[in-house]
Amino acid sequence: MSDLIVQDTKVSCYHCGNDCNEQDIVVSDKHFCCNGCLTVFEILEDNQLCGYYDLNQNAGVSLKAKSFKGKFDYLNEKSVVNEILDYEDEGLAKVIFHIPSIHCSSCVWLLENFHKIRSGVYSSRLNFVKKELAIDFDPKEVNLKEIVELLATLGYEPNINLDSSTKKKKIDPETHRLLLKIGVVGFCSGNIMLLSFPEYFSLNLENVVDAGYQRFFLYLNFLLAIPVFLYGAEDYLKGAYRSIKEKISDKSSVLSVDIPIAMGVVALFVRSTYETFIPHTAGYWDSLAGLVLFLLLGKWVQQTTFSYLSFDRNYKSYFPLAVKMKDDSFKNVKDLKKGDSYVTHHQELVPADSILISGNAWLDYSFVTGESTPVRKHQGDLIYAGGRQMSEQISLEVIKPVSTSYLTQLWNNESFIKEKNLKTTALADAFSKYFTIVTITISALAGVYWQLHDPSLVWPTITAVLMVACPCALTLSLPFTMSTTMSIFGKNKFFVKNQQVIPLLTEIDSIVFDKTGTLTESGKEQILFKGTALSTSQKKMIFGLCNASVHPLSKAIAKHLNGVGKVEVDYFFEVKGKGIEGIVNQNNIKIGSADFLDIQDNSPKETKVFVAINGELLGYFSLVAVFRNKWEQLLTTLKSSFNIHLLTGDSDQSKAVLKPYFADNMKFEQKPQQKLDYVRTLKSEGHKVLMVGDGLNDAGALREAQVGIALTEDVQAFSPACDAILDAKEFVNIGKYIDFSKQAIKIVKISFLLSVVYNIMGISWAVTGNLSPVVAAIFMPLSSMSVVLFAVGLTLLLAKTKKMI
Structure with missing residues (x-):
């Protein structure tokens, strides 16, 4: 009798992995389910970016039935574009998109190389955690609509919502997703425990009807456990898979702490499936459901606690910045609102997108663009937040409230990031590196031991060891302690x-x-002017020029001359550490050191600020500092x-x-x-x-x-x-x-020690076979929270003893 060979006729799309059952387009021996997927492949192939498929097979997003014709026409409206862009000038525009469809390393690789696909795009930087893509592009060569359409064609349509800034802040997507999982897993867990009652009470199953119900309940528990396993535990399973894959490909030398958790979940699921369908016994469905539920609840509690402790670590706490209003009062930038008029001095940062009302504006946007060449702005021009005024004082009117996240981003601009080698972080990294290997080894040895002595305890012991071992306490103690310290500071x-x-x-x-x-102390110097007596008009000009600077000596002189009257400064220029120069009422004025004015100073040394008008040296201000x-x-x-x-x-x-x-x-x-x-x-x-x-x-x-x-x-x-x-x-x-x-770092080290002690005690208990997986799942988040609360509580107690709170 000849062998019957059955061929699998199923064909998967090379791009997205979906079945090509409705349409099968074959190009170069590759199958595509629709023209959209084929288009993306051709774009990547033309730009030599097919390495996208080397990282993950079928990595793309299905574009079947997707049509973008006319969808993004609203991006041709200049007023709409201005709402979306973070910055724009003649040769550079900057925008940040939220892209929900980002899901794997191939997405990261492709979007980081987006500038290679479309000319006119300078750079593209992806924040995978926030799913945000920052793009710098040349608005003369490519417009915003073209960029968005290309992203959508590639399967990464940005989520553009112009009303987001005015709406009440909603729960963030990650927390929403976590709460949804808790709801689903909680429902399944409760029903699994309810259906497991016959097992809990060891009911007499000699009755055929009862035995039939028992088997039905087992199968129903199996069905309820599927969403628990595939949906509730997906983050741990995916994290473990990615870590192992990166380890095999030598992209990482550290195994994720998700691996022992994922192994425990898989072990419970596989063992319970065997128990259900082979000997028809209860298995561990309730343990699996309870385990995943407590893991998710622990993650939510940690996340909520972190948000509670970190709520004041935003811009309001970072910067005591204030701006001078038109009535000479000061206002915190966080209180600025649309329509407010304020002034910005030389070297000060524009805190909000504003319209230039008056003054000579030369803006240095190096903190935004990396380009330090000042840009000239005229009355009525839009000035973006982040520009530093390089000329004299200017008047501005707010058109957008201060974006705290944007200014914080400026302060953390990668151009100013320093290389740091932190011993404490290195300790945590070293612990995490070996933690997974040690945990898996102990669980394997415990499994071998109980296989030889009591096989019934093999699976409960292995899963309990994998569950109770928790590096979270260690890895959380550092950020929580530092966050609390930042808040106290x-x-x-x-x-x-x-x-x-x-x-x-x-x-x-x-x-x-x-x-x-x-x-x-700035502004409290004892000041005398030595030289030719200054006229009122000369004092006004000197005051006007010094008032445009924020250097301590300039501010001291301006304060000394305050009340003489105001004049308009037509031109202003400052050389750091030397002096200032400007044109006031068609008079050239130079104020600064002897070197800056190119004169000899042989008199006894003291702090002097020389003054020259139209090339004539008038004398100098002598300043005696007040400590x-x-x-x-x-x-x-x-x-x-x-x-x-x-x-x-x-x-x-x-x-x-x-x-x-x-x-x-x-x-x-x-x-x-x-x-x-x-x-x-x-x-x-x-x-x-x-x-x-x-x-x-x-x-x-x-x-x-x-x-x-x-x-x-x-x-x-x-x-x-x-x-x-x-x-x-x-x-x-x-x-x-x-x-x-220094005391805060000691607290972190004590927390590290507490975490290590917990793991030793927990694992020792688990290997005895007396710790159930569910109890281990409860103890893991509790241990994390106890160490975190210990670290935070001790930090707050220390601050109280030192009278810092």
Whole structure:
């Protein structure tokens, strides 16, 4: 009798994996279910991007019955485009899209290479967690509609909702998805337990009718367990699959902590399926359902707790920024609303999308675009948030409220991110690296032991070990402690950029101070003018020019001349660390150092600001600095634990006063580049450097240091180069913040130890065979929360004892 060969005639689409049962288009031996999938393949092939299919087979999204004709025509309207774009000028536009269909590594790879598909697109950067795609493009070469249509054609249609900013904030999609899973799994779990009652009470099954019902209930439990397994536990199963796949392909050396959880879930499902259909016994369906339910509930509790603890870690806490309104009052930028009129000074950041009302606007958009060449703007022009005014004071009117997320994004611009090697993070990474391997090994050994002694305990023991082992407590203690510390610092007017700053503060061994505006109080200098007596009109011009600058010396002179009257500044230019120049009432004015005015200064050294009008030297302002309250106490305290240094652009008239604290570690008349070089030299010698400056002339040094702290007074100049902003009134507490950071890291290490102790105890209990998988599933999230609450509670208690809350 000849063998009967049955061929599988099922054909899958090369792009999306769907069956080609309605339409089968064959090109180059590849099958496609529709013209849409074929089009995407041809686009990728033409651009040599078919590596998309190497990462994941059938990675694409099905485009069957998709039609985009006319759908995006509204993107031809300029007013609509302006609502969507984050930034636009002649050669560059920036936009961020939310793309819900992103689902795998192939999606990441393709969207990160989107600029290779469409000319005119400069770059594309994907945030996989938030499913956000940031695109920079040339609006002269490609428009927004064309980009959106191409994304939709590729199967990645953006979710564009112009009303989102005005609607009440809804629950985020990830939380909604988690709650939906909890609802589905909770329903299935409750019914499985209800149908398992006969097993719980060991009912007499000799009656044929009862036995028939029992088998029916078993099969029904199996059906109820399918959504629990495939839907409720999908995140753990997918996470484990991706981790193993990356490990095999050498893309990662760390096995995910999802692997032991996924193995436990699979073990319960497979064993229970066998028990149901072979010996027709109850299996572990209730344990599986309860396990997944408690895992999901634990994740939701952790997520909710994290949101509760982190709610004040937004822009309101990060920046004490304020803007000057037209009536000379100040308003926090978070309170700005559409129609408000305010002024922006030289070197200050435009906090909200605004219309230029008056003034000479030259905007540096380097924090937005990376391009530092100033852009000229005229009256009535739109000025985007994030631009730094490089000329004199300008008046603006808000057309969009402040976008807190956008300004936070600017402060965390990748151009200003420093390389950081954190010992604490390294400890967590090392633990996670070996945790999965050790857990799987212990569960396997326990399984072998019980197979030899009591086979009935093999599966319960293996699953219990895999479930009770929990690295979550370890990996959560660091971010929760750091988040709490950031919140405490914020309440004390010390606003750090991110969690990484706190561990870095604990490694500092050298502190470098600026003097003007840092050790000394801005605006409280004793000022005398020496030279030709100034007329009222000259004082007005000098005031107008100095008032446009935010340098501490310029602000001090402007305050000294306040009340003489206002004049319009026609041109303004500032050289950092040297001086300012401008045109007022057709007069050329230069104010600054002797070098800036190109003159010789042989008189006794003091802090001088020279003034020349139309090339004629009129004299100079002599400034005697007033040091901050308790500055000696701070330096005395810090000197006992750190090497302290002084870098200043001022003269050395205060040298004798400062020498007892800084000894020979003082440099006077330093330019911004010299400050940066000094910090760089300290780092090259192996020192961990903290730089404290005013955030303007010290920007280079702040960025070069391991940690840069910008001290701020009444109006803040936004400085992404710094790692933290400190209210000047809290200057004396710098040592206190460093000490608290060290205590916070100790709390993290204690939490690590507590987590390790829990895992040892839990696994020891599990291998005895006395711990059920369901109880293990309950203990795992409870252990995570207990360690987190321990870390957070101890941090808050420490803050209370130090009177920081």
